[in-house]
Amino acid sequence: AQSVSQHNHHVILSEAASLELGCNYSYGGTVNLFWYVQYPGQHLQLLLKYFSGDPLVKGIKGFEAEFIKSKFSFNLRKPSVQWSDTAEYFCAVNAQGGTSYGKLTFGQGTILTVQP
Amino acid sequence: DTEVTQTPKHLVMGMTNKKSLKCEQHMGHRAMYWYKQKAKKPPELMFVYSYEKLSINESVPSRFSPECPNSSLLNLHLHALQPEDSALYLCASSRLAGPDTQYFGPGTRLTVL
Numbered sequence: 001a002q003s004v005s006q007h008n009h010h011v012i013l014s015e016a017a018s019l020e021l022g023c024n025y026s027y028g029g030t031v032n033l034f035w036y037v038q039y040p041g042q043h044l045q046l047l048l049k050y051f052s053g054d055p056l057v058k059g060i061k062g063f064e065a066e067f068i069k070s071k072f073s074f075n076l077r078k079p080s081v082q083w084s085d086t087a088e089y090f091c092a093v094n095a096q097g098g099t100s101y102g103k104l105t106f107g108q109g110t111i112l113t114v115q116p
Numbered sequence: 117d118t119e120v121t122q123t124p125k126h127l128v129m130g131m132t133n134k135k136s137l138k139c140e141q142h143m144g145h146r147a148m149y150w151y152k153q154k155a156k157k158p159p160e161l162m163f164v165y166s167y168e169k170l171s172i173n174e175s176v177p178s179r180f181s182p183e184c185p186n187s188s189l190l191n192l193h194l195h196a197l198q199p200e201d202s203a204l205y206l207c208a209s210s211r212l213a214g215p216d217t218q219y220f221g222p223g224t225r226l227t228v229l
Contacts, residue, residue, distance in 0.1 A: 032215040044159070044206070044220040051215075090158055094215035102172065102214045104149075106158035 002027035002093050002100045004107035012113045013081050021076040021110050023091030030096040033074040034104075035065055039087045047089070050074065061085070086114045119143075120221035122207050128227045131197060137224045139190040139207030147213035148190040150182060151206040153223070159206055165190060166213035197228045 007022035025031060035047040048059025055067040065076045074091060091107040094100075120141045129135050139148065147166050151159035164172035165184040179201075181193040190207055204223040210216040 034217070036220075043222040046217060046219065049217055096215050102147075102164060102166075103161055103174075104208075104218055105161075109158055 002031065002095055002103070002105050004091055004093055004105055006089075006091055006107035006110050008110050009108065010111045010113070012115065014115050015083055016080045017114075019076070019078040019081045019085070019112070021089055021091075021112070023074045023076065023107055025072050025074065025091075025093045027072075027093065027095055027100065029098050031093045032096060033065075033067060034092040034094070035059065035063070035074075035076050036090045036092060036106075037087045038090065038109075044090070047076070081112070081114045083114050083116050085112060087112060120207055120209055120219055122205075122221040122224050124224060125222070126225045126227075128229065129194065129197065130229050131199070133197075134193070134195045136194065137192040137205055137207075137226075139192075139221055140188055141209040141219075141221075142188055143209065143211075143219070144187075145209035145211050145219075146187060147210045147216070148184060149208040149210075149218060150180075150190070150192050151208065151220075153204040153206055155203075163192075164213060171213060194226075197226075199228050202226055202228045 003026045005024045033050040036044045037047045050057045050067045058064045089110045094104045123138045150162040153159040162176045163182045168184045179196045183191040206223045207221040208218040210218045
């Protein structure tokens with residue numbers, strides 16, 4: 001079975017600070033990788049995804065993530081955060097085969113608070 | 117348009133009640149999902165439907181009964197729930213079942229008294 005670990009439960013930053021949220025997964029096969037964001041009172045929204053190809057993927061609102069296969073990592077980055085980025089961020093994986101095929105598994109989530 | 121709608125937004129029910137949650141998408145997606153999200157926890161997969169057929173049941177208790185009447189609709193029938201079943205129930209859809217991108221609805225906040 002696959003599992004996802006997010007390094008930080010709660011991150012507090014000031015506006016304009018740089019952001020990096022860690023995500024590691026455990027699975028023996030090939031996976032698709034996702035970052036979802038949940039703004040206060042809103043539903044889960046897709047931020048970005050990686051299926052194959054260039055390991056550096058860009059998403060909405062200036063976010064990007066890098067897939068490092070050797071480290072089983074998919075860290076989320078943003079050069080300069082804004083107050084409106086305050087939200088909970090979930091890393092998720094979905095296996096491309098095997099018994100976990102089609103089962104989206106989420107990490108525990110990281111709450112990001114951006115202070116003005 | 118990547119919208120998944122869910123009704124009702126909030127539901128309060130007693131342990132002897134029967135109620136249903138509804139989910140709808142008009143993106144032509146052929147896979148639909150139910151997730152359960154407890155407070156301060158990530159969503160956990162409950163059921164997967166592919167082409168209107170149940171393909172994955174993550175050992176969910178029988179008091180939760182899913183139904184997919186057509187390719188756009190997904191229901192979750194609830195009966196004899198327990199207070200620990202109180203949670204946010206999320207519906208999602210994807211173009212196809214498998215590791216495709218899933219789009220989530222806003223959820224139904226369920227409280228079982």
